[in-house]
Amino acid sequence: MVKLANPLYTEWILEAIQKIKKQKQRPSEERICHAVSTSHGLDKKTVSEQLELSVQDGSVLKVTNKGLASYKDPDNPGRFSSVKPGTFPKSTKGSRGSCNDLRNVDWNKLLRRAIEGLEEPNGSSLKNIEKYLRSQSDLISTTNNPAFQQRLRLGAKRAVNNGRLLKDGPQYRVNYGSLDCKGAPKYPSAFPSSLPPVSLLPHEKDQPRADPIPICSFCLGTKESNREKKPEE
Numbered sequence: 001m002v003k004l005a006n007p008l009y010t011e012w013i014l015e016a017i018q019k020i021k022k023q024k025q026r027p028s029e030e031r032i033c034h035a036v037s038t039s040h041g042l043d044k045k046t047v048s049e050q051l052e053l054s055v056q057d058g059s060v061l062k063v064t065n066k067g068l069a070s071y072k073d074p075d076n077p078g079r080f081s082s083v084k085p086g087t088f089p090k091s092t093k094g095s096r097g098s099c100n101d102l103r104n105v106d107w108n109k110l111l112r113r114a115i116e117g118l119e120e121p122n123g124s125s126l127k128n129i130e131k132y133l134r135s136q137s138d139l140i141s142t143t144n145n146p147a148f149q150q151r152l153r154l155g156a157k158r159a160v161n162n163g164r165l166l167k168d169g170p171q172y173r174v175n176y177g178s179l180d181c182k183g184a185p186k187y188p189s190a191f192p193s194s195l196p197p198v199s200l201l202p203h204e205k206d207q208p209r210a211d212p213i214p215i216c217s218f219c220l221g222t223k224e225s226n227r228e229k230k231p232e233e
Contacts, residue, residue, distance in 0.1 A: 004150050005053035011157065012036050013051055013060060014073050027071045057147040058102045059154065074103050075158070102145055107155025108164050112174050123171030126156055
């Protein structure tokens with residue numbers, strides 16, 4: 001049986017990686033262990049073990065450049081330098097290469113597909129979401145991966161954190177207010193359709209103001225060309 005990392009510790013490790021990158025530093029094992037130990041009180045030996053397990057099950061990517069190992073979030077890897085063949089987790093017997101199978105999975109799309117497919121008015125539990133996805137014939141190679149359940153839980157947590165999903169107790173619902181504007185939402189949005197105009201304070205009226213940038217904050221495209229190179233309002 002493939003031993004997987006603790007999902008909570010993996011989340012702490014990914015948070016540490018992002019924090020270190022924001023400080024313009026290389027996310028090395030030493031820095032990650034120090035950051036997690038300082039923030040959460042976990043001993044460095046345990047952090048190191050969980051980091052290795054997270055690499056093995058594909059939750060964290062390990063890359064090597066000029067002999068120095070760095071760690072990356074597979075959902076936000078940034079620029080890759082020289083990646084040596086041995087830096088990705090090796091396939092464990094029966095795992096079919098956890099990293100390679102799940103590295104490019106769009107968990108937001110899978111979660112949304114399951115929730116919409118289940119059509120449960122009060123939202124869907126992660127258990128029902130997992131059952132639904134395992135029943136889909138086109139996802140067999142993904143759902144048979146030993147790391148699937150853990151990565152699904154991690155994906156759901158991230159989707160809640162970035163506003164893609166709404167969580168009410170154990171139930172998850174799609175937050176259509178945060179999605180791109182393609183098509184009409186299946187359910188009413190949780191946000192008002194229009195906001196009142198912003199009024200300037202007296203001392204602000206004569207100050208120069210920058211024009212808003214006409215770029216979608218979701219796909220970084222414009223109304224003339226979205227991420228699929230098509231016009232979209």
